[in-house]
Amino acid sequence: xxxxxxxxxxxxxxxxxxxxxxxxxxxxxxxxxxxxxxxxxxxxxxxxxxxxxxxxxxxxxxxxxxxxxxxxxxxxxxxxxxxxxxxxxxxxxxxxxxxxxxxxxxxxxxxxxxxxxxxxxxxxxxxxxxxxxxxxxxxxxxxxxxxxxxxxxxxxxxxxxxxxxxxxxxxxxxxxxxxxxxxxxxxxxxxxxxxxxxxxxxxxxxxxxxxxxxxxxxxxxxxxxxxxxxxxxxxxxxxxxxxxxxxxxxxxxxxxxxxxxxxxx
Amino acid sequence: xxxxxxxxxxxxxxxxxxxxxxxxxxxxxxxxxxxxxxxxxxxxxxxxxxxxxxxxxxxxxxxxxxxxxxxxxxxxxxxxxxxxxxxxxxxxxxxxxxxxxxxxxxxxxxxxxxxxxxxxxxxxxxxxxxxxxxxxxxxxxxxxxxxxxxxxxxxxxxxxxxxxxxxxxxxxxxxxxxxxxxxxxxxxxxxxxxxxxxxxxxxxxxxxxxxxxxxxxxxxxxxxxxxxxxxxxxxxxxxxxxxxxxxxxxxxxxxxxxxxxxxxxxxxxxxxxxxxxxxxxxxxxxxxxxxxxxxxxxxxxxxxxxxxxxxxxxxxxxxxxxxxxxxxxxxxxxxxxx
Numbered sequence: 001x002x003x004x005x006x007x008x009x010x011x012x013x014x015x016x017x018x019x020x021x022x023x024x025x026x027x028x029x030x031x032x033x034x035x036x037x038x039x040x041x042x043x044x045x046x047x048x049x050x051x052x053x054x055x056x057x058x059x060x061x062x063x064x065x066x067x068x069x070x071x072x073x074x075x076x077x078x079x080x081x082x083x084x085x086x087x088x089x090x091x092x093x094x095x096x097x098x099x100x101x102x103x104x105x106x107x108x109x110x111x112x113x114x115x116x117x118x119x120x121x122x123x124x125x126x127x128x129x130x131x132x133x134x135x136x137x138x139x140x141x142x143x144x145x146x147x148x149x150x151x152x153x154x155x156x157x158x159x160x161x162x163x164x165x166x167x168x169x170x171x172x173x174x175x176x177x178x179x180x181x182x183x184x185x186x187x188x189x190x191x192x193x194x195x196x197x198x199x200x201x202x203x204x205x206x207x208x209x210x211x212x213x214x215x216x217x218x219x220x221x222x223x224x225x226x227x228x229x230x231x232x233x234x235x236x237x238x239x240x241x242x243x244x245x246x247x248x249x250x251x252x253x254x255x256x257x258x259x260x261x262x263x264x265x
Numbered sequence: 266x267x268x269x270x271x272x273x274x275x276x277x278x279x280x281x282x283x284x285x286x287x288x289x290x291x292x293x294x295x296x297x298x299x300x301x302x303x304x305x306x307x308x309x310x311x312x313x314x315x316x317x318x319x320x321x322x323x324x325x326x327x328x329x330x331x332x333x334x335x336x337x338x339x340x341x342x343x344x345x346x347x348x349x350x351x352x353x354x355x356x357x358x359x360x361x362x363x364x365x366x367x368x369x370x371x372x373x374x375x376x377x378x379x380x381x382x383x384x385x386x387x388x389x390x391x392x393x394x395x396x397x398x399x400x401x402x403x404x405x406x407x408x409x410x411x412x413x414x415x416x417x418x419x420x421x422x423x424x425x426x427x428x429x430x431x432x433x434x435x436x437x438x439x440x441x442x443x444x445x446x447x448x449x450x451x452x453x454x455x456x457x458x459x460x461x462x463x464x465x466x467x468x469x470x471x472x473x474x475x476x477x478x479x480x481x482x483x484x485x486x487x488x489x490x491x492x493x494x495x496x497x498x499x500x501x502x503x504x505x506x507x508x509x510x511x512x513x514x515x516x517x518x519x520x521x522x523x524x525x526x527x528x529x530x531x532x533x534x535x536x537x538x539x540x541x542x543x544x545x546x547x548x549x550x551x552x553x554x555x556x557x558x559x560x561x562x563x564x565x566x567x568x569x570x571x572x573x574x575x576x577x578x579x580x581x582x583x584x585x586x587x588x589x590x591x592x593x594x595x596x597x598x599x600x601x602x603x
Contacts, residue, residue, distance in 0.1 A: 013413055013532065013551060037533060094391075098383055121532055124411055125391035127379035130347070134383035139464040140347055142376040145526065158471070160527060161372040162478045166344075167469035174464070180533045181526040222388030227419040231410070235563065237575050242584025251582045252592045255564065256600055258580045262562055264484070264541045265508065265597055 001054035001150070002111040003045040005078065006101050006132065007038040009062050009069035010122040034069045037117035039076075039185035040178050045115050046077045047183065048150060054112070055079040059104050061089055061097060067201060075188035075196035082108070086205035091218030094123070098131025100216060103209040105136065113155070114175045118143060129177035139174045145181035272362055273426035275310060276302040279354065279368040279377075280326065280334075282315040287322035290369035292329055292439030297396055297432055299330040299440060301365060301405070304398040308332040310363070314353055314456070316343040327449030329440040334449065339456035344467050345373045351380045352460035358385050363427045365405050367396075370431035371480075382429050388422030389429040392536075394436045394559065405430070413532060413555030434480060435538045436559070473527055477511040484510030484541045487530055487557070488518050491546020491567060491586055495523035500590050501545045507594045513537070515547045531556035546586045549574025566590065 012031040034042075045056040058073040060066050061084040070081040084104045092100060105114065114133075119126030126142075133140035145165060146158040153172055158165040160179055170176070188196070206216060214220060238258065240251035259265045278298040280291030291311065302309040311326045311334040318336050326334045337353050354377065358366065368374035370392040382389035395408035399421070405428040407420045422428040479485050486505035488498060498512075505512040514524040516531055530537055532552035542560035547553060549565070549572055557563070558577050565578040566589050575581045582589050 013555070093388070094379065095383055095388065098379070122412055124413070125379075126375050127382075127389060127391055130376050130379035131383045133347075134351070134380040140376065140380065141465060143372055156468070159372075162480050164470055164472040164478075164527075166467055167471065169466040169468050171464040179526070180529070222386070222422050222425040223390055223420050224423065225418050226406075226421045229417055229419075231414065231417050235577055235579050237565075237578045237581050239570070239575060239578075239581040239583060241570075242582055242589050248584060248588060248592055251584065252589065252596050255580055255582060255593060256596050259541070259564075259597075260600070262541075264562065265600065 001052045003056045003113045005058045007060050008035045008120045009066040010035045035120045041115045041117045043185040071196040075192040082202045088206045088216045093221035093223045094127035096220040102135035103211045112172045116177045133175040142177045144176045144178045273364040275308050276365045277310045277363040280311045280313045285317045295330045295440035314342045328442045336453045337456045341461040346463045348463045349461045366427040366429045370433045374431045387429050390420045392433050393430045414558045479511045479513045482511035484508045485513045485539045486543045487513035489515045489547025490517040548572045
């Protein structure tokens with residue numbers, strides 16, 4: 001099986017700090033990591049390769065620093081990687097990102113599966129996986145929690161929806177987006193790390209891809225962020241302590257009164 | 266079919282049905298769509314894809330604010346499958362040229378809309394919680410939480426049409442039935458054959474163990490690591506049952522195997538926006554807050570007075586959950602009975 005895994009480099013969420021006066025994110029000094037939800041996609045691809053043979057190719061779009069993310073995926077066991085990086089790609093929304101990644105994937109040649117994380121933890125849209133499928137004209141199964149069977153022509157997957165799991169038979173080539181349920185992601189191995197340091201990772205710009213320059217980056221993006229602000233934190237916590245029987249009673253009474261007043265019970 | 270600004274008009278929402286019955290998200294979208302259509306001085310149309318959709322439900326969409334409902338039907342559309350759903354939606358967009366096209370940020374909407382948007386050359390904004398019309402330009406202003414709910418971003422699609430957005434479920438109430446009878450048009454169409462091909466086949470369905478999923482519930486009670494072991498899940502479950510809510514879990518609880526993944530709230534689980542969130546023994550990690558801080562009302566029960574969860578809570582009890590929760594269940598039951 002030839003599997004392509006698109007990944008994204010994101011700021012480490014727990015270290016994101018906000019500038020209180022401007023309401024914008026402080027990116028300086030924030031550690032950049034592989035989107036944690038993409039690790040499940042890499043894991044899924046590696047497991048399929050272990051069972052069926054083949055190769056796993058990781059692809060990312062981002063600034064030159066995103067090379068670190070591609071190398072980390074190789075350290076986990078991916079066979080090779082490619083980075084789409086150029087000033088022309090900067091400012092892409094999900095439409096332009098899907099467009100550019102699709103062009104990169106086309107250049108990689110034939111494949112059986114594209115496996116993506118459910119969404120990136122910074123943008124939180126989950127739109128790029130299905131967007132790639134749309135551009136490449138492929139079927140897509142999102143929120144996949146389990147792959148039951150796979151052969152050369154199809155995969156049988158369980159797709160997590162609001163009230164359960166759908167069982168879908170998906171003809172290949174296809175796009176899957178996976179959720180954490182699919183299995184814990186492995187750590188990079190020492191050997192993998194060594195390989196990741198020495199391997200050549202191609203960097204492709206617009207001239208390497210079959211793309212229309214008008215569709216790239218900020219210019220090619222239909223949407224624009226016009227304002228960023230902090231949500232109003234209007235919550236004022238009424239906190240009661242339950243240390244002994246009396247205070248426990250009072251706290252529970254207080255909560256029940258609160259819920260009644262809010263018409264929640 | 267490049268979406269330019271000319272000749273696009275009307276607000277459209279994509280409703281959802283299950284077994285031919287129109288789902289709640291449709292009525293939430295109707296409230297959003299009606300507001301936008303009124304501000305824009307235009308019509309509101311509901312698109313429903315399915316098979317043998319109940320007539321009474323189609324009429325209800327009119328009663329709740331739609332000017333027109335278009336039901337596109339075929340056996341192949343009974344369940345969501347991305348290719349036929351996308352082909353039908355694209356056909357409708359091409360023919361009717363809506364100015365605004367909304368869907369729910371559900372497992373269906375979040376799959377279908379990006380697939381359609383790239384093909385329609387349209388801008389798409391995910392998981393919006395606020396929608397408005399910019400007075401000067403008539404553009405749709407789409408506001409959504411990002412970076413785990415730490416910021417809100419307002420997004421605009423200036424040129425391409427339709428302006429597409431998915432809307433976070435439960436971020437608004439369903440539209441009310443209008444007091445006076447409303448007139449509207451109900452159109453049933455047989456979906457065109459050429460739109461029905463699919464390389465995905467739905468071969469089965471495994472329902473959740475618990476009846477109510479955390480994303481569909483008005484009330485969600487979440488168990489955190491404070492419950493100490495899996496055998497203690499019933500303590501929290503009893504509260505969920507008493508409140509007629511769904512049972513959720515933090516990542517710790519799922520990773521330890523005390524509850525299954527569909528229960529998980531947070532960054533690597535689901536984002537929920539219930540009317541009431543109750544966290545029991547959940548400390549409130551940033552990753553967890555990302556999945557629940559837009560809940561309408563937040564209650565926390567935790568033994569640690571400095572737990573982060575209290576920073577986003579409306580009401581908190583600092584105490585031993587094994588004492589507080591049973592006492593609370595008892596008290597709620599008594600209150601109901603009296």
